[in-house]
Amino acid sequence: MKALCYNGVNDLRVERVPDPKLIGPHDVIVRVILSSVCGSDLHLLDGYVPTMMPGDIIGHEFLGEIVEKGPEVRNLNRGDRVITVSIIGCGKCQYCQNEEYSFCDNSNPHPQFTEKTYGHACAGIFGYSHAFGGYAGSHAEYIRVPFADTNCFRVPEGVTDEQAVFVSDAAPTGYMGAEMGNIKPGDVVAVWGCGGVGQMAIRAAYLMGAEQVIAIDRYPDRLKAAQLKAGAEPLDYTRVDIYDALQAMTGGRGPDVCIDAVGMEADGFDTGAEYWYDRTKQALRLESDRPKVLRQMIECCRKGGTLSIVGVYGGLIDKFPMGAAMNKGLTFRMGQQHGQRYVKRLFDHIQRGELDTSYLLTHKWSLDDAPEGYRMFKEKNDNCMRVVFAP
Amino acid sequence: MSLDSFAGRVVDAPGRLLGGRSDDEHGEMAGTVERWAAMLGGTALGVAGLRRGDWAGMALAAVGGGLFLAGAAGMPVAAPVRERLRDLGEGLGEGGLDRIGGGVAGLIPSARREPTTTQSVVTIAAQPERLFRFWRNFGNLPKIMDHLEAVEIESEKRSHWKAKGPGGVRLDWFSEIEQERENELISWHTVEGSQLPHKGQVMFKPAPGNRGTEVRLTMAYHLPGGQSGRAVAKMFGATPEQQVREALRRMKQLMEAGEIATIDGQPSGSRGAYRPVIGEK
Numbered sequence: 001m002k003a004l005c006y007n008g009v010n011d012l013r014v015e016r017v018p019d020p021k022l023i024g025p026h027d028v029i030v031r032v033i034l035s036s037v038c039g040s041d042l043h044l045l046d047g048y049v050p051t052m053m054p055g056d057i058i059g060h061e062f063l064g065e066i067v068e069k070g071p072e073v074r075n076l077n078r079g080d081r082v083i084t085v086s087i088i089g090c091g092k093c094q095y096c097q098n099e100e101y102s103f104c105d106n107s108n109p110h111p112q113f114t115e116k117t118y119g120h121a122c123a124g125i126f127g128y129s130h131a132f133g134g135y136a137g138s139h140a141e142y143i144r145v146p147f148a149d150t151n152c153f154r155v156p157e158g159v160t161d162e163q164a165v166f167v168s169d170a171a172p173t174g175y176m177g178a179e180m181g182n183i184k185p186g187d188v189v190a191v192w193g194c195g196g197v198g199q200m201a202i203r204a205a206y207l208m209g210a211e212q213v214i215a216i217d218r219y220p221d222r223l224k225a226a227q228l229k230a231g232a233e234p235l236d237y238t239r240v241d242i243y244d245a246l247q248a249m250t251g252g253r254g255p256d257v258c259i260d261a262v263g264m265e266a267d268g269f270d271t272g273a274e275y276w277y278d279r280t281k282q283a284l285r286l287e288s289d290r291p292k293v294l295r296q297m298i299e300c301c302r303k304g305g306t307l308s309i310v311g312v313y314g315g316l317i318d319k320f321p322m323g324a325a326m327n328k329g330l331t332f333r334m335g336q337q338h339g340q341r342y343v344k345r346l347f348d349h350i351q352r353g354e355l356d357t358s359y360l361l362t363h364k365w366s367l368d369d370a371p372e373g374y375r376m377f378k379e380k381n382d383n384c385m386r387v388v389f390a391p
Numbered sequence: 392m393s394l395d396s397f398a399g400r401v402v403d404a405p406g407r408l409l410g411g412r413s414d415d416e417h418g419e420m421a422g423t424v425e426r427w428a429a430m431l432g433g434t435a436l437g438v439a440g441l442r443r444g445d446w447a448g449m450a451l452a453a454v455g456g457g458l459f460l461a462g463a464a465g466m467p468v469a470a471p472v473r474e475r476l477r478d479l480g481e482g483l484g485e486g487g488l489d490r491i492g493g494g495v496a497g498l499i500p501s502a503r504r505e506p507t508t509t510q511s512v513v514t515i516a517a518q519p520e521r522l523f524r525f526w527r528n529f530g531n532l533p534k535i536m537d538h539l540e541a542v543e544i545e546s547e548k549r550s551h552w553k554a555k556g557p558g559g560v561r562l563d564w565f566s567e568i569e570q571e572r573e574n575e576l577i578s579w580h581t582v583e584g585s586q587l588p589h590k591g592q593v594m595f596k597p598a599p600g601n602r603g604t605e606v607r608l609t610m611a612y613h614l615p616g617g618q619s620g621r622a623v624a625k626m627f628g629a630t631p632e633q634q635v636r637e638a639l640r641r642m643k644q645l646m647e648a649g650e651i652a653t654i655d656g657q658p659s660g661s662r663g664a665y666r667p668v669i670g671e672k
């Protein structure tokens with residue numbers, strides 16, 4: 001089959017590889033119909049997530065049809081149209097039982113990496129480096145899904161492929177970002193980053209009762225989508241001082257909840273010196289992540305407010321304003337998404353017309369053009385929010 | 392009583408841990424009970440020092456291991472192991488294997504000693520009964536211990552273990568169950584004449600908050616010279632510490648998820664060598 005393979009930093013190639021086969025008794029094989037890019041892939045491609053190997057198939061947000069199933073798969077059948085959550089749960093460990101699937105104890109075949117660096121092993125993720133299990137990803141014609149009963153979900157009638165595919169990753173991540181904010185009616189929420197994840201977080205914050213959501217980015221098309229599709233108040237961080245603007249918009253209190261949907265590769269054109277400080281340290285591998293958004297959230301958030309972090313960080317950050325965080329009594333919530341927990345709720349919202357996911361899909365391309373698609377997505381050209389490949 | 396609570400106390404009352412076996416039951420291994428007790432007593436301390444460490448190193452671990460070594464002195468290294476180590480070019484410390492094998496292990500300066508007891512613990516979401524039953528049938532152990540090919544049960548207490556290493560080394564030994572407390576503890580040791588004398592103990596303790604069972608596995612290798620860790624690593628391709636952790640991890644996966652997660656056999660693109668590509672960036 002064809003598959004998009006990592007070959008080195010920002011070097012992707014479509015290669016011919018063997019078809020996947022069933023390995024474990026709880027596996028299914030899915031014929032991929034749609035497979036999306038994600039901001040997380042950019043961290044991989046830029047070389048900030050170690051343990052990638054040449055030949056690794058990337059991609060983790062996908063929809064397809066089950067074509068084969070292992071002997072112990074109970075709830076799924078050949079021909080089912082399913083989405084698969086990007087982060088793999090075994091369904092049986094204590095964490096999975098508590099619906100904390102990204103903490104799964106059993107889904108990562110290479111737990112040693114995260115055990116050593118993080119103290120405990122993290123769950124496996126499709127196409128997301130060997131530290132997260134080394135599972136082959138979804139930018140391919142077929143993909144093997146382990147523990148399928150836990151990770152695959154049938155798409156309800158009436159929900160289109162283009163709507164459903166984002167229930168794999170972007171939608172549950174944004175939803176969890178809002179949920180971790182513990183939003184109360186009347187709250188003002190600020191969301192940093194208006195990619196697919198940020199867009200979903202904005203919408204979810206409204207669904208959870210936010211009075212107002214403020215969206216921060218620099219790309220006009222993304223800010224426009226945040227305003228028109230998700231109902232946010234847009235702020236361009238290259239044109240206004242974010243601290244001043246947020247205080248002005250919240251009566252000097254600061255937002256009640258700040259959501260980071262940017263992660264470790266934050267841009268920073270408004271405070272150039274800070275950006276270049278982090279950029280240089282990151283390039284020299286003295287600091288693995290650029291924490292600009294984190295610092296800004298700590299400064300802007302109201303006293304006693306909550307920071308919810310779904311943008312991905314991988315390693316160490318520098319100059320973390322702990323004094324401000326401590327003295328302002330901030331709450332930090334964060335994590336990789338527990339998607340399986342939200343799938344049903346998200347499909348319900350979609351079916352009731354309360355959540356529009358389909359506008360994240362700005363480009364639908366052939367898998368053959370995937371390397372070019374990633375370049376477009378990375379450079380945010382042609383108003384690309386997410387390019388989705390159809391093999 | 393947990394192993395931890397034995398630290399520093401076991402030496403006073405060795406018989407209690409080991410269920411009062413008679414000293415000379417194993418002929419040549421006179422004083423076995425005290426020796427094993429000393430080793431397990433050294434465990435908690437040794438393991439505390441070893442956390443995240445490797446086999447060479449840390450003073451604290453050396454103290455814990457030293458306790459074991461004191462117990463192990465006088466135990467001859469089995470000839471096949473000695474030969475195997477020599478083949479692998481693995482000397483045991485300054486004086487080489489022979490001298491140390493002659494029974495002067497206790498005289499190695501503590502800084503040169505390596506711990507020979509390792510322990511790991513994992514919480515498994517299952518009742519102790521089920522886990523105890525799984526372990527009590529040693530025939531199950533090859534499912535969770537990579538280096539084992541088979542364990543054949545010969546009688547209520549006695550079993551025949553067959554192992555293989557990455558270099559095709561084959562070893563086998565006989566073990567006897569030493570102590571067994573239903574749903575709590577199983578300990579076993581190799582019988583006299585084994586090529587790789589060692590002892591194992593697994594303990595099952597309910598985890599607080601209804602989280603299943605804490606399973607604690609301890610292995611003590613009985614080679615004098617303080618180089619057992621390296622010897623085992625050479626033979627089986629994994630240090631005793633890795634083996635113990637891996638065994639518990641696999642047991643957890645089998646018991647909880649019903650399979651051991653793997654990516655062996657999945658497709659990948661070219662791992663380096665050029666392969667014709669369909670599209671390039």
Ligand SMILES: NC(=O)c1ccc[n+]([C@@H]2O[C@H](COP(=O)([O-])OP(=O)(O)OC[C@H]3O[C@@H](n4cnc5c(N)ncnc54)[C@H](O)[C@@H]3O)[C@@H](O)[C@H]2O)c1
Binds near residue numbers: 042
């Ligand atoms: N926690 C999870 O499980 C999970 C799942 C999916 C994605 N993610 C992470 O979420 C983040 C966003 O993903 P995405 O797919 O939307 O990515 P994306 O690249 O499409 O969007 C990121 C956006 O952040 C904006 N941005 C950069 N610097 C900024 C700054 N200083 N202030 C405000 N905005 C800034 C960019 O302009 C861009 O629009 C990534 O870090 C990704 O790894 C996490």
Ligand SMILES: [Zn+2]
Binds near residue numbers: 038041060086169
């Ligand atoms: Zn993602």
Ligand SMILES: [Zn+2]
Binds near residue numbers: 094095105
């Ligand atoms: Zn799990």
